[in-house]
Amino acid sequence: MTFTRRALLAAPLLTFPAEAAAPLGIVASFSIIADLATRIGGPRVRVTPLVGPGQDAHGFEPRPSDARALAAADLVILNGRGLDAWAARLVPVKTRKVTVSNGITPLGDDPHAWQDPSNTKFYITNISDALTTADPAGADTYRANATLYLADLEKLDRHIRETYAPIPRARRKIVTSHDAFAYYGRAYGIDFLAPQGIAADSEPSAKQLATLIAQIRRDHITALFIENIGRNALLQTISRETGVRIGGQLFSDALTTKDGPAPTYLAMMRYNTATIAEALA
Template identity: 40%
Template sequence: MLPNVARRVLLGTTLGAGLAGTLPARAQAPKRVVATFTVLADMAQNVAGEAVLVESLTRPGAEIHDYEPTPLDVVRARAADLVLWNGLGLERWFERFFSRAGATRQAVLTEGITPIGIGEGPYLNQPNPHAWMSPTLALVYVENIRKALAALDPANAATFAANAERYAAQIRAVDARLRETLARVPADRRVLATCEGAFSYLTRDYGLREAYLWPINAEDEGTPRQVRAMIDTVRRARVPAIFCESTVNDRPMRQVAREAGARYGGALYVDSLTAEDGPAPTYLKLLEANAEIILRGLTGAAR
């Protein structure tokens, strides 16, 4: 497994500074790729390997939906040879940001994915952007990354293809483990109740039912009406444990747990990786950490 994105970027920057003037021109100026958030940066680095420097605009633990780009972000994007973003309305700030960043090449990594529609609220029928939560659809991301990198740096196209094939095999293996893990949740407990409706693709893949406080992270989060509706849902479905995402305030969901008589099962990881010493420092570990947290919450057993 490749090391953490932040460490790779720092290492690449340090080496580039220390060896300037001693390496061939190509080694002095490797292609630079910027992704809008950490999950995409990790995917891209796995495909790029050592041939390209990859970094994330957002730091580990950051909320991506309403991220406020900094002037430094604009500078980094302008200096990049390629910007990778999710699309499907996830980065609502991105169009404004990109107009400031200049004419940098870009790639939308959800191209070719048929999205699930948001089922309620002000974003009704708009795409649910969290397609990376499906390992099957993550393979589409990997292929889109491979194509974008090959177009950017044709000399390394064979390297990108080999890396993408190897990474896709790892994703398929994780998918198989998740399927086995989540199949252990009994039929009467197969409700995944979370703060944001970010798990539509995961629940579809693994035969779970979905419930949430709000459909997508926005300005209206944890309103009294949302809390009351979730309390009713949890009581009616006899949901044993409920969860929230690591990048949002879990207070409303903890209130639901108290009033509905359910356990608070912990934080799940969606919009951001953790730091290297956390439970989800890579995309693959994010998927596995979530599966274990869900299993433990809904059954009371980790393995």
């Protein structure tokens, strides 16, 4: 036989061009990893996030329609590290799934690994590998898109480092509503303090809040940020108590819709960086 494995795999393409095939149906647990899957899959995939732009993935209550979407997916994309355990539980055993944070160096139980672009490289590689397994005919497309995106992540990382370079390390202290930026802080030398801890649906005690307010005063922290998710009323209380004004909004766990300032992962990271740098300058 002169047929190679490659020839056998390529043969169906002659009859069914890849362009004409129905796109791979992907369900992603939340908007940020849905964006990454869209970048890598391009027109070969159709990605649906369960938790959409501006919504909170922590403790999300899936609807019956979400369970049906997970059961019907060709591939399910999860963040892992506890953020989307509610989705992982609903994925049928036979359904293909990938946990995109696999391979990162974790910070305790913190699930917000995407806030460090060097972790997002693992997300991209995991997504590209999973797409290739689910749709081998698209392997070259997925590899090419992943290579381009990894270069974009390098560029993003350089941009963030250059932006903070003029700001002294001692000034780089920030308060946000929930603790979503520890990976970002570790990567770029910024201390983030948050009254809500790592889950946006948790509530601080009066004592924790008082400690945070005392620390803001002691350390002369000048940058308070609300988030597109989480309980911003707490931040307003802290702002009133300390006299520190709120420096803007950061996007931590969800993108905006197309008309907002953070419709993609790359736009979100650049927007947050510009907003933080401006408040610290």
